[in-house]
Amino acid sequence: MTTTEARTTFSTVYDRTPAVVASAPGRVNLVGGHTDYNEGLVLPIAVDLRIAVAAAPREDGRFRLRSTDFAGEVVVDGLPDEPLHGEDRSWANYSLGVLGELDGGLARLDGGLDLLVAGDVPRGAGLSSSAALEVATAAAAYGVGGEAGNDLDSAREELPRRELAEAGWRAETGFVGLDCGIMDQYASALCRAGEALFLDCRSRETEAVPFDGESAYRVVVVDTRVEHELAESAYNDRVAECRDATERFDRLVGGVDSLRDVDRDAFVAHADDLPGTLRRRVRHVVTENERVRTSVEALRDGDFDAVGARMYESHASLRDDYEVSCRELDAVVDIARGTEGVVGARMTGGGFGGSVVALVSSHAVDDFRARVDRGYPDRVDVDAEPRTFVCTSADGVRLDRSA
Template sequence: MKSTLVQQKFNTLFNEEATTIVRSPGRINLIGEHIDYNDGFVLPASIDKEIVLAIAPNTIDGICTLYAADFNDTFTFSLSNLEPTSKGWPNYVLGVIVELNKAGYQIKPFNCVFGGNIPTGAGLSSSAAVECGIAFALNEIFGLGLTKLQIVQFSKQAENNFVGVNCGIMDQFASTFGKAHHVIKLDCKSLDYEYFPFQMAGYDIVLCDTGVKHSLGDSEYNTRRQECDSAIAVLKEKYPSITSFRDVTLSQIQSITDLLPTKTIDRATYVVQEIKRVSDASILLNKNDLEGFGQLMYQCHEGLSKLYEVSCIELDFLKNLAFESGQVTGSRMMGGGFGGCTINLVKKENTATFIDAAIIAYQEKFKKALKTYIVAITDGTSMVG
């Protein structure tokens, strides 16, 4: 949704102009899936699919009103009664306010309209975009003095503590710290980060949306985290020098196979392999070796599907289609899993052919339309205008 449309809706609803307009992007993750909460490295980027928020203090009646343009839905609440709502979508805003309140920041009544073009349920982190966008906007209109890192941390805490999804920090970090034409190598243990130029000349990033909607709160996401926590606890007990999965070798995992269920061993194996893949991928990016990078994407998907078991038949089908076409440099499922998108690295001369073939094949296989998006890497959450 264009920022002008959000502003116009704000004017119509509240009979005044918004004082602040913010854009907050969704994100892709090139490689490093499900390891942000396991102290690994990830390679995300913010993209040109975003949420736009129009916001202003409400000095009239002392209440807060939210309007979600994508749902054509309004939610009104008092700052003295911040409880989760069954509507779902307001919780991403309420949670941020709760976390800010805990930290001693004073939030006053406000009105906000938001909407965007991030496909929901596609694994592009629309929830993180809303969280970071509202934190950024409240910081602006109330002069809270938050740093970008604090915006990220409060947004993550909102999702963990209020929404109830035990996610890592990658989504919020990528949405806030994104830089055009770069990926972020984020150390999820220390939160150190560096930018790597992503030389896209001659390539497109194509997302294929399965149309299978997932809800991370209701999925196996939290279960996977618990399984990883169980594995690292046993490893630390046997090998006291281990502080996180970053220190773990595959041989050490093999040494505890009699102490944990097979599936838990599989989860830990994937995590250690994926941490190494991200390290290898960084080296390849420095060499501008996107062909080698693409092969690591394929390997990542196999691990997510077979060892971590967060894929689904639709995602596997699209990855296999990409590989067998010979036209796609790299492909894998992206995001929490159980639906959402595959991310595909495609040479520009192959993009149209690949998309057309994928749409036809997906319709024939699943009797369902396949949505595709070509995305560009953009800057992170920022003011509009």
């Protein structure tokens, strides 16, 4: 649906047919919260909510960008060296940053591009709409200005997915300026339907893990539609705290380049050498990496109850040790705990708002959604009602001919 919308809207606003349409999914992270920028372990799946980018080449060096979510058009002559400012223009930075990363490498874009963005990944819900936009833009640009332009049928299956994901990550950390990990872009690029992605954020090694219980269990995302003002600053604070803890551990034991290098034994031995706040941050990262490993083993065994238990543990750790939850997220997780058939739930994304991901027995989905609709307003004082998405695992980035 999103590719059709992008294609038809492109034709309407630019009065020509796009050369390619690429789409990339949002993601939920089953376990592995805030471990990615600590070079740790994560276990995301892509979901069947996508961002699509339709593209066609130009010859005058100009880049025109439109989105169905924003009014007006963003136009730049040549790729900018600095991000654009203003709410009506800043959304385009995710695409412009990626184009700058690809130009002269995976793609030649000196002639310019027309781009049209459409999709159904909700913004601000913790499902990484930004990574989906970055990866879809990268694939579209590759399709127009790279090797894929010569053989799109082949490129559909042979996209340089890792390179596209890396370009998206460099754009977000460099051009956009968010000090994030690699998980979101890798999930959007590499995931496959029926699989979770076990990702080592240090080595970039990946393993496809069967997620084949979707006839018995569904992934339900509850968007609280709340995003507190402190979210971005608190995220940056956590990154800084982890760097501080890394430096302290390196001085204590040596050979510590990130919190990934701290195991349980080292943490227990030196926990009292850390200030209380840093002790809690490190404990979360150490135990969360362990939860990812045990969840991978559980998925291999088809033990969804064990995965769900790790999800509840992960949320408690994110709430108490990492302190990135909020009462709205906690309320949804509490409702999940009290609903028969919900085997696990946790916040997903950066925190302080956004969404909860729940693993729900198929027969309990309707009951869980009804309980959220009834119980959530009684627990929190918010005007917006939560949105619920029943998701299916999905393939990563795709590239198709327009015709």
